[in-house]
Amino acid sequence: MSKIVLFDLDDTILDFHKCEKAALTQTLKALDVPVTEQNITLYSKINDSMWKKLERGELTRQQVLTNRFEEFFNQIGICRDSLKTKTLYEQSLSRQCYFVEGALPLLKHLYKKYDLYIISNGTAHVQDGRIAAAKIAKYFKDIFISDKIGKNKPSKEFFIYCAEHITNFDPKDAIIVGDSPSSDILGGINAGITTCRYNPQNAENLSGIIPDYQISRLSDLPKILERHFKNGGEK
Ligand SMILES: [Mg+2]
Known part of the structure; x- marks a missing residue:
């Protein structure tokens, strides 16, 4: 799987x-x-x-x-x-596409090993434009933009929609990677999906919303994914 x-x-x-x-x-x-x-x-x-x-x-x-x-x-x-x-x-x-440090090499590496998807709360035509300008669509199996779905992260309904549009989706085989506790991490908690917070400034988390994993550099993600999925996706 x-x-x-x-x-x-x-x-x-x-x-x-x-x-x-x-x-x-x-x-x-x-x-x-x-x-x-x-x-x-x-x-x-x-x-x-x-x-x-x-x-x-x-x-x-x-x-x-x-x-x-x-x-x-x-x-x-x-x-x-x-x-x-x-x-x-x-x-x-919609024409701006600056990358987070390490993001492009990370995608080039990960898409050969995992099925990657985008989950974004942005505006559809703006996100479509930026994804096209950044030339990254080829790394993703699908792109879920809340504006098109009609539901936003962190709602459970947003993730139910994504799960229904990914063949044989099992939460145990998935992980959410994102910077926002209130959107990405809470969304993962609501949907029963493991989360990894990208926190480049090591900012103090005052939200009370705790991710399963945390990284301050994207280059640390491959190790975490390997370890996590080797353990059968157990948190
Ligand atoms: Mg974000």
Whole structure:
């Protein structure tokens, strides 16, 4: 039976913060809004907190995608059309594909040994664009984007959908690899799938959501997978 690795995309394979910064810089320039570290950090903080609300079911995807710009312009006291901003930003973001350190060699190595899948909470056309720009689709058996499924990580329904679309899926043969406790690790716990958190800064985990494994470098993942699956997938 093939062993399965379910990879989160943002900040696990692709460096979301670099991509976000590049896209936001282009967008703000086009709208004649000052591009400062302060503005980029503020936007990033607003965006992050809105996605957390989506994970908790407090906002819809459409609300996140426009409210984040409304909130940003409110806070900096500049008036711009948030729908137009959303369009410009998504167009730019869908072309950004900076890799997390070690991600590409890792995929090239792992896809020969395991069945790899992407599980992402992103926006479909943006993630499709970035995956195409990064030329990584060939390493994955399938790509699950929550926007297309209509359910988000960490909900059990998201993972039920994935399981139903992977032939002979058995949770014991799978592991989730991702950077987010509230999305990837909680999702794994909800779905009964082993988890490995990628935590490059060794950030303190205040969430109370504990992964089965943790790595700070992607290059440490192959050893963990080998050991885990050698033990028959027991945690
Ligand atoms: Mg992530």
